[in-house]
Amino acid sequence: MKILFKYISLIALFFAISACDSELDIQPEQSLSPEVTFSNEAGAQAALLGAYSAAQSLDAFGGLAIAINDYMADNVRFVGSFPTLQELNNYVTIASNGSIQTMWAAHYFTILAANAVIDNIPAVVDPGFTDAERKQLIGEAKFIRALTYFQMVNLWGQPYQVSNGNTPGVPLLLTAGALVGDIVKPARNTVAEVYAQVEKDLTEALPDVLNNFSAADQTRGRATKGAVNALLSRVSLYKGDWAKASQYADAILTGNSLYALASDFTFYDANTSEDIFSIQMTATDNSRTGSGGLGGYFLPAARGGRGDAPMSASIIAAYGTGDKRFTSLSFTGVDATTVSSTFSNKYKDGATNADNAPILRVTEMVLNKAEALVKSTNSVNAEAITLVNRLRTRAGLAPFEAAQFADAAALLTAILNERRLELAFEGHRRMDLLRNGLPLRTAGAGVGISGPGDPKVILPIPTREIDLGAALPQNAGY
Secondary structure, three states: OOOOOHHHOOHHHHOEEOOOOOOOOEEOOOOOOHHHHOOOHHHHHHHHHHHHHHHOOOOOOOOHHHHHHHHOOOOEOOOOOOHHHHHHHHOOOOOOOHHHHHHHHHHHHHHHHHHHHHHHHHHOOOOOOOHHHHHHHHHHHHHHHHHHHHHHHHHHOOOOOHHHHOOEOOOOOOOOHHHHOOOOOOOOOEHHHHHHHHHHHHHHHOOOOOOOOOOHHHHHHOOOHHHHHHHHHHHHHHHOOHHHHHHHHHHHHOOOOOOOOOOOOOOOOOOOOOEEEEEOOOOOOOOOOOOOOHHHHHOOHHHOOOOOOOEOHHHHHHOOOOOHHHHOOEEEEEOOOOOEEEEEOOOOOOOOOOOOEEEEEHHHHHHHHHHHHHHHHOOOOHHHHHHHHHHHHHOOOOOOOHHHOOOHHHHHHHHHHHHHHHHOOOOOHHHHHHOOOOOOOOOOOOOOOOOOOOOOOOOOOOHHHHHOOOOOOOOOOO
C-alpha cells in the first residue's frame, strides 16, 4: 500500500502559505513552532514526511508542472478551456497567469519545508536519535530540495546550454528563515548557480541516505541512494557532463539488484523494480480531485479527467507499427471538444488523481547513458545502440544496427526519438528538446519563437512576486 505522507505529518500543521503580501509569501500562522515540532525524533520524522507531502501538491510534482512539459512541446494536442493553460500551450503566457503563481508558491513551500528539516534536525534533543538517523533524514530533505530546485530552474530558466548557465534562474533559499517570520526578498541566482546547489545537495546526500526501506512504497517513494544517483545522472546530462551522466546511470544499471528494466508496460503506479523514485499519491493525498492531477490532465471525462490533452498527431506518427508503447499505453476516448481522440493510458485515475507521478525510472537511465555515450564519443557508439535495443526489444520492434546510421548525429536523433516515445507524458519532452537546441514545435502555435533562448519557452516570474519589490528581473518577452 502506498505510504500516506499527508496525514501522518506535522509539517502540514506548522507551515502554512498565507495570503499576506510578502515575497515568497510563507508565514507560520495557524502553526506549531519549530521548537515544538523538532522536540524529538518523532517530530523530526514527521517534518520530513511533511516535506514529501508538500511535493505531492498538484502544483508541484502531482500534476501541472509535469503536464506543461508536454503541453508546451509536441506530444499533446491541447484542447482544454482553462485560459491559463491555453496561454502556456499557445506561447502567449502573461506574467499574471494564476496557474504559474500557484506553481511558484507550491515549489517554494516544498523547498522551505525541506529547509526546516535541514536546519532543525541537528539541534533535536533525543537520546535515541542517532547520528546516522539524523544524517539520513537531512539527506532525504536535501534530495527533496534538489529535485524541486531542479524542476524550478528548468521551468523558469533557460537550459544550461544557453550562455553556459549564465542566465537568470530562480532565487536560492537555503534556510527556513522565512518560515519563522523573516521577510525574504532574494535576487535571482543564475541557472549555473542553481545547478551547482542541486549537485551539492545531492552529492552531500548520497553517502547518508539508505539503499532501501522495508516497504516497496517507501523504497520507491523516498530518497534512496538509487534516487540520488538517478537524479545526478539527469542533472549531469542536462548540464552536458557526459562522463558523470553515464557514471551515475551505471549506479542503477550495473550490479544493483534493486532496479531492473521492466519486461512489459504494466509497472505504472505499481512501485516495481522499474521505479527508482515516484511521488506517491492516493485518493486522500490530493488537495483537490478531478481538476489538476496527472489523470485529470491526461484522461477523458469517461475516465474522470477533463479530456484536455489527447495525444498529438506528431507523437502518434512517431510510434512504429506494432510498437507496444503505443498499443498497450493508449486508448480511444472523447476529448473536451467531444472529438474522438487517442489518449495516454499511463495514468488510470482522473477522478481522484491517485496515480503515482513517475519521476525517475530505470528506462531513463538507459537513455541517459546511451545519449551520453554518443555525445562523448561523437560516434555511432556500439554500446549506446545495445542499450537502446533493450528498449526496442521490449517494445516489440526490430533492433537498431550500426549500419543504419550515417553518423553520430543520426544515432542521436534516433535516441532522442526513443526517449520521446518511452518517457511521453512524464515531464521530459520540453527540456529534451530545448537542451538539444531543438524547437518545441515544428507546426502549430508558437512556431518561430519556440527554440532554446527564445522568449515564452520558459515561464514568467509571477507579477505578484515582482510587485512585492524583490530583485527578480523578469524573463524576456513578459
